[in-house]
Amino acid sequence: MWSSATASLVLLLAGVHAFVPSSLPQHLCRHSISSSSAGIQSKRQHPCTLGSQSSNDESSLAGAGAAAVERRQFIAAAASACAVLVAGSPEGCNAIGELPETLSQKRFVQHAVVNVPDIEAAIRFYTEGLGMRVVRSRADTSANTNTTFVAYGPEQLTVPKDWAPGVSSFAAYGGHFSLELVGPLNPPADGELPFYDPGNGVQYIQIAVDTYRISKVIAAGGEVIFGYGGLKINLFSGVRRDPMMFVALKVSDLKKSVQWYTDVLGMSQFPYPKAREAVDSVFEPKQPKGSVFMGYDEDGSGVLLIPKDKKDKAPIVVGSAYSKLAVLATDVEDEGKRVGAMYAGKAPGTSTSVAVVADPDGYTTVLVEYDDFAREL
Numbered sequence: 001m002w003s004s005a006t007a008s009l010v011l012l013l014a015g016v017h018a019f020v021p022s023s024l025p026q027h028l029c030r031h032s033i034s035s036s037s038a039g040i041q042s043k044r045q046h047p048c049t050l051g052s053q054s055s056n057d058e059s060s061l062a063g064a065g066a067a068a069v070e071r072r073q074f075i076a077a078a079a080s081a082c083a084v085l086v087a088g089s090p091e092g093c094n095a096i097g098e099l100p101e102t103l104s105q106k107r108f109v110q111h112a113v114v115n116v117p118d119i120e121a122a123i124r125f126y127t128e129g130l131g132m133r134v135v136r137s138r139a140d141t142s143a144n145t146n147t148t149f150v151a152y153g154p155e156q157l158t159v160p161k162d163w164a165p166g167v168s169s170f171a172a173y174g175g176h177f178s179l180e181l182v183g184p185l186n187p188p189a190d191g192e193l194p195f196y197d198p199g200n201g202v203q204y205i206q207i208a209v210d211t212y213r214i215s216k217v218i219a220a221g222g223e224v225i226f227g228y229g230g231l232k233i234n235l236f237s238g239v240r241r242d243p244m245m246f247v248a249l250k251v252s253d254l255k256k257s258v259q260w261y262t263d264v265l266g267m268s269q270f271p272y273p274k275a276r277e278a279v280d281s282v283f284e285p286k287q288p289k290g291s292v293f294m295g296y297d298e299d300g301s302g303v304l305l306i307p308k309d310k311k312d313k314a315p316i317v318v319g320s321a322y323s324k325l326a327v328l329a330t331d332v333e334d335e336g337k338r339v340g341a342m343y344a345g346k347a348p349g350t351s352t353s354v355a356v357v358a359d360p361d362g363y364t365t366v367l368v369e370y371d372d373f374a375r376e377l
């Protein structure tokens with residue numbers, strides 16, 4: 001079911017009405033509703049209400065019979081269809097990247113930076129334990145850091161050349177959120193590993209993976225919290241475009257934080273993200289009381305803002321295990337100046353433009369210039 005559902009998902013998102021299995025999970029259907037806001041599907045019958053057969057009657061949108069159109073050509077067609085359909089809207093179609101899924105997005109929550117005491121152990125935890133893979137790695141001898149990115153698939157916001165709809169697994173598709181693990185390049189001479197304070201603010205990173213990975217977890221009740229080096233992972237069994245769902249942050253003033261993520265990062269509020277087919281699945285982590293999910297797309301990665309309990313008098317401590325969130329954007333240096341960033345310019349030692357901002361509780365986000373990111377991959 002995984003492969004047919006995901007292959008269909010991608011086809012739907014691309015606006016190609018191929019084969020819609022009756023088993024398409026509801027939460028995957030949701031995305032095609034939101035993607036219609038890009039205008040691509042606006043004249044179409046909603047895919048989730050379609051029968052099992054396709055209709056090709058809007059093929060003029062894509063410029064040719066959808067089935068015959070090469071993936072790349074189709075994406076170009078979809079982008080121009082977007083330009084035509086939303087020409088009247090001020091939002092336009094200046095999407096980030098070239099994935100059909102991000103045509104309606106101007107920004108993209110791309111990765112989180114995490115400090116780890118032992119890079120080798122951390123990589124082992126995320127790859128062997130959580131089923132991620134290493135997607136990039138670099139060494140900085142002067143800072144004595146090994147920076148390794150792990151993810152559930154390619155990070156690029158373009159369709160990988162070797163990706164074939166219906167054949168390739170979704171893990172080979174682009175647009176995956178990654179974790180940037182930063183650890184010592186060489187173990188300290190005294191053998192003492194650095195300590196990173198987990199703080200009390202960052203609650204966990206929520207990840208939904210398919211069942212085989214966590215069969216033991218399911219046998220034990222479907223949900224577990226564990227982690228490496230102080231950062232907690234909330235892992236459960238489910239199906240998502242990208243298993244990486246959100247970073248959960250405790251905030252002292254929810255209203256103020258929602259305003260900040262809206263005004264400074266340009267995010268929107270979306271329903272609490274789900275990854276299970278059944279509506280009230282006991283395996284679906286419950287939405288924390290009063291929390292608000294924010295991002296750029298309801299099926300993309302984002303942040304979950306959890307209001308601090310009134311009885312909780314302890315001030316929020318961000319700590320140092322979790323370092324920051326990275327958001328892809330354009331014109332970030334100007335944008336940084338506009339929003340009063342702590343820093344706006346080239347990231348030290350690189351040619352990548354960044355702007356660093358801190359939210360009302362001190363959680364940091366770095367805006368990264370999209371073209372520079374694409375060049376770095």
Ligand SMILES: *[C@@H]1O[C@H](CO)[C@@H](O)[C@H](O)[C@H]1NC(C)=O
Nearest residue numbers: 119120123137138139146148
């Ligand atoms: C970073 O550390 C990992 C684990 O020891 C290693 O496999 C990788 O090659 C290192 N990366 C660099 C760029 O040195």
